[in-house]
Amino acid sequence: MVSPRFCLTAIETFGLINNHRFESQRRARLQTMYTFVNTRLLLVYVICQGLSVVTRAIRYYPEFIQCLLDHTIMWCLMFIMYYFQSIHREMFAFATFLDALFSKADAQVTQKCHRQSRMTFLTILTLVGIGFSASGLETVLPISADELDIRRQVYRTTRPERRLPFNIKVPFLDESESPTYEILFALELYLIVLSTVLASSNISVFILAIIHIRAQYEILCKYIVKVGHEHRDELGYRIFYTNIERNECNIQQLYSPTMRRNRGNKRMLMKIERLKWIHYEKTYMRQIVKFHQKLLTTQDEVGTLFMWMLFLKSV
Template sequence: MVTVSYICTLFERFGMINFHQYGSKWRHNVQKVYTYGLFWLFVVRGSCQCYNVVTRATRYLPELIQVLLEMTILAFIIYIAYFFQKGHEQLTFLSHFMDNVFSKADRSIIQKCHRYSNMACLAFFAAVSLAVVGSFLETFIPLSKSELDIRRKVYRTKYPERRLPYNMRIPFVDESESWAYETIYVIDMIVMFYFIWWVSLSVSLVPVMIIHVKGQYEILCKYICIVGKPHADSYGNNIFYSNIVRNECYIKLYTAPRGKKKLISRTERLLRRKKYEQNYLRQIIEFHKHLVTFQKKVSDELFFFQVIFKHFNFILFKQLYLYKI
């Protein structure tokens, strides 16, 4: 069951963000060292790739294009990690808001949202994993003589047939020699393991958030559709909602005083029905207000997602159209 809070938990476990939520000072310091250690490992590795571009890749255009693409992706994920680390309080607020304020009234819609969010997260994880694993498997494929000559000309290493998953250069070190090659290869495996999780989780965050918000608008539209109509449960009993967000309702609305049933029953029923309809409409407005508050919080605090979340209201209008409102 993939939710924003679950993604935030994985962010912390894989060292991308420190949410500062541990009560123990020792655990907090360990998480801090773990997070900053991984972040600077990515930065150092990116710097070595930049050094490789400046000193080597410029000698061969196809290699230069490939390395620049790799560096762009790496720079993007470093920026995302820095952005999330700076905005961890806002991300925590949004995850708690979705867990505690979002409605879970319609179980079928909630289950559908969880199913779609699981599929989206698994699809991103599989795509990133295949790309990274493919880069490692490529290093075991034998090179042709022409490719070997190109690598000898571009990299000028002692053993050009030895390839790293992602080309990098360390000053004053020949990365093709035994001790350096094995060490860098292992470091590359560690970095790419975290890279898979960082990229897949970062890319999954927005779709998962949108899927769950879309489900909230579907639930809201469902309640809007029955405004002014008798409300009934699955058994056909008339019900009256006291809290539509939590799906709290009761069956009996009023009890007429003994001896006055024939005199005031109809009048009392109309008055109480009108009062109930007003309260029901007020609940709908509050429900929509919570969603607008969430949208505004995302747009104001996490400006990185501002363009995407401008379409939340479009989701509402689309659902109303589908319900023939």
């Protein structure tokens, strides 16, 4: 199931955050080292990209605008990565709580939620992947003579026809010469994959949370509609819910067979039956209120995390 926890696990798998969820010390140590290498690699890359923007791309205004936009996107992604690292415990605890809350009482609603969440994540991943891949595909397209002259004047490299997906400046090295060019090209392709996973997961995490909460409200509404009515299953048998979140119920009668055979006091029998039905209605309503309170708590947590993210992005 594609859920917010799936997104956080995907970011962790690519070494961008560390959720500290491994009990094995060896795996925890390896994940820490893996995350450290990837995060520092991205930091060094963004710094080198900034050097290229400030010292070289500024010589030609259109090139400067394009490189500045690429650099701003990379800074935003790096900020998101460090923000997720700073609140990784809260985010992973929230995602785990959301998965535990998810009720599968209604198979139709559950399947629809799974389809929507899967299609949403794949759509976002595809669009983000196409956006980042466009920079890589640009390097294999033919370059005109005028553009080649511009690149020769702006970047002043030995082989200006050799282009990287994102222009960077490595001090004391010529990025167009071998093997520096091949190493940087492979490094940028790797960073494009990391950026695609990070950006798509960051966009998807709150959208998927909203989809899951909405599905839970749909399930809750189906139970609310049943208030005041007899509850029956698909076969027509009368049922009494014991846990609406898990769709657990009992098939039983409100009164015992002994009382049912007592024909001498029908009025007392009807009174007892009514009291037991009132007691079941209160129990049923208590389950609805409890389920609703869980959804409200989850909704508040989503709003809190989302507002914190908007606040930090605006600072």
